[in-house]
Amino acid sequence: MTRLEHVNVTVPDATATAAILCDLLNWKIRWEGAALNDGWTVHVGTGDSYLALYTPKEAPSKGAPRHISTAALNHIGIVVDDLEAIEKKVRAAGYTPHSHADYEPGRRFYFEGPDGVEYEMVCYD
Template sequence: MPKGQIEHANLSVTDPDRIARLFKELLSWEERWRGPSQKYGWSLHVGDPENGATYLALYTGDHVKGKYDKGQPLNHVGLLVDDLSAAEKVVAQHGLKPFGHDDYDPGERFYFFDWDGIEFEVVSYAGGASGEGQ
């Protein structure tokens, strides 16, 4: 049976540079590429410099309006961090509001919406309910 992992998610956003700055500070990611997309706009790729196969494609163009209802087009994107408290401070410094703080298996978490209404879950397995992980 094949084994795999998520390589990337492609998110439609109104300001790729703005959200890339958040991910650079929140996850210690780096910009890996930017350029025109195959249709209608352009993309900025930001990801883990140690694992080049893990990144987010931040896509924009005149047709991207932002402000989707929760669950349209996706429910949320999960981000794994080693220090939940520090991650929450970064989110708040970017003017975003963390909410939904929970601690249950497999770890502690909080959520936030970005400027385009995309929901992110930030989770840490270090010291959470299960105590497993990193």
């Protein structure tokens, strides 16, 4: 058996992004500390999987649009138990859900996070 343990993403403020994800998804900070080239990393998630949020010492630059750049991150998909409850939390936090869809194998919506990363919330009823 194999499974995905983590994804490492560069964001402008790892601490701020981690706080938002903890609030929206009831995740926990698993670890945080100094990282590559005097940067800062926060691992946020559950007991068996997480996002490694990395902020370099120098402000990260914006690259080409994510959908047309090789090796770019298009979005991060997160499975949730209650899609409606998560959407309410996302809206209350000031983000705008979009691209709602209901197709096999689940229902979903997307939102642009504070870090320029698009997040997909999906529920497999």
